[in-house]
Amino acid sequence: MQDWYVHLSPPVWAFIATIFTWSITLLGASVVFFFKTVNKTVLDAMLGFAAGVMVAASFFSLLSPSIDMAVSLDMVPWIVSAAGFLCGGLLLFFGDKLINHLDERFYEDQSRHASRKRCVMLFSSITLHNIPEGMAVGVAFGSLAYHLEGATFSAACMLALGIGLQNFPEGSAVSIALRRENISRRRSFFLGQLSGVVEPISGIIGALLALYVRALLPFLLAFAAGAMIYVVVQELIPESQTNQKKNIMALFTLIGFTVMMILDVALG
Numbered sequence: 001m002q003d004w005y006v007h008l009s010p011p012v013w014a015f016i017a018t019i020f021t022w023s024i025t026l027l028g029a030s031v032v033f034f035f036k037t038v039n040k041t042v043l044d045a046m047l048g049f050a051a052g053v054m055v056a057a058s059f060f061s062l063l064s065p066s067i068d069m070a071v072s073l074d075m076v077p078w079i080v081s082a083a084g085f086l087c088g089g090l091l092l093f094f095g096d097k098l099i100n101h102l103d104e105r106f107y108e109d110q111s112r113h114a115s116r117k118r119c120v121m122l123f124s125s126i127t128l129h130n131i132p133e134g135m136a137v138g139v140a141f142g143s144l145a146y147h148l149e150g151a152t153f154s155a156a157c158m159l160a161l162g163i164g165l166q167n168f169p170e171g172s173a174v175s176i177a178l179r180r181e182n183i184s185r186r187r188s189f190f191l192g193q194l195s196g197v198v199e200p201i202s203g204i205i206g207a208l209l210a211l212y213v214r215a216l217l218p219f220l221l222a223f224a225a226g227a228m229i230y231v232v233v234q235e236l237i238p239e240s241q242t243n244q245k246k247n248i249m250a251l252f253t254l255i256g257f258t259v260m261m262i263l264d265v266a267l268g
Contacts, residue, residue: 010145011207014138017160018203021137022196024164025130028171029192032179043169044243045252051236052256053162058225058232060264061140061155065148066221075218084219088132088226092234099124123178126170127195129235132227133163134199138206139220145211155264162260166236167196 008016063081070077140156175192179185206224210217240249 010141010211011138011204013144013156014141014203014207015200017137017141017157018134018200021134021160021164021167022193022199025167025171025196025199026193028168028173029175029189031172032175032185032188032192035176041243041245043172044240044249046165047169047236048240048249048252049256050162050166051232051240052253052258053158053165053260054228054232054236054256055253056257056260056264057140057155057159057162058228060261061151061159062136062221062225062228065143065151066218066225068148069143069146069221070218073215073218077218080218081222084222085226085229087219088223088228089230090226091223092129092132092227092230095128096125096234099128123174123191123195126174127198129227129231130167130170130196130198131202132224133231134202135206135220136224136228137163137199138203138208139210139217139224141203142207142210143217143221146214146217152264158260158263162256163199169239171196 063085066081066084067077070080137156137160140151140159143151144153144156171192174195175188178188178191183191206220209220237253240246240253243249
C-alpha cells in the first residue's frame with residue numbers, strides 16, 4: 001500500500017506535478033488580496049533560484065537524456081538534440097514576436113491605454129511561456145518509462161519544483177498589474193491564476209507524446225530544454241538582476257543550480 005505511487009502512470013504524475021505548478025501560480029496571484037505590492041527582493045531571489053534549478057534541469061533532466069536516447073535509437077545525437085533545442089527556443093522567440101505584433105495592432109492609436117497594453121502583453125507572454133514549461137514537466141515524467149540515465153523521478157520532481165517557484169512571481173506580477181488598472185481584486189486574481197491553467201493541459205500532452213511516440217522523445221526532451229533556457233535567459237535572470245542586490249541574486253542562481261545538480265546526481 002505504501003508504494004501505491006510507483007504504479008501511477010507518467011501522464012498521471014505529469015498531471016499531478018503540473019497541478020502543483022499551477023497551484024503556485026494561483027498562490028502568487030492571491031497576494032492581490034493581501035498586499036498592494038510584494039517585496040521585490042524576495043521575488044527576485046525566487047526568480048534567481050528558479051533560474052538555477054531550470055538551467056540544471058535543462059541539462060541533467062532533459063538534454064543529457066535526449067542525447068542518450070538518440071544514441072539508443074541509432075539517431076545522430078548532435079543533430080536531433082541541437083534541432084530540438086533550437087526549435088524550443090525559436091518557438092518562444094517567434095511567439096513573443098507574434099504577441100507583441102498583435103498587441104501593437106490591437107492598441108494602435110490608443111496611447112492612453114499604454115499601461116493596460118502592458119498588462120495584456122504580460123498576461124499573454126506568461127501564458128505562452130507556461131505551455132512549453134508544462135510540456136517539459138510532462139516529457140520529463142514520460143521519459144521515466146524508458147529508464148534513461150539522468151531521467152529519474154527525483155529529477156522530474158525537481159524540475160516541477162523549479163518551474164513552480166518561478167510561477168509565484170509570475171502569478172503575482174499579473175494580478176498586481178491588473179489591480180493597478182482598477183480591475184477588481186477577484187478578477188485580477190482570476191486572470192492571474194488563469195495564466196497557469198495551460199500547464200496541466202500541456203503537461204499531459206507532453207507525457208503522452210513521450211510515451212506513445214518514442215521516436216520523438218529525443219527531440220521533445222531537447223525541445224523542452226531549449227524552451228526553458230530561453231525563458232531563463234530572456235526573463236528570469238534579467239528580471240532578478242534588476243534588483244539592487246544583483247550579486248546576491250546571482251548567488252541564488254548558483255544555489256539553485258547546485259541544489260538541482262546534487263539532487264540529480266545523488267538521488268539519480
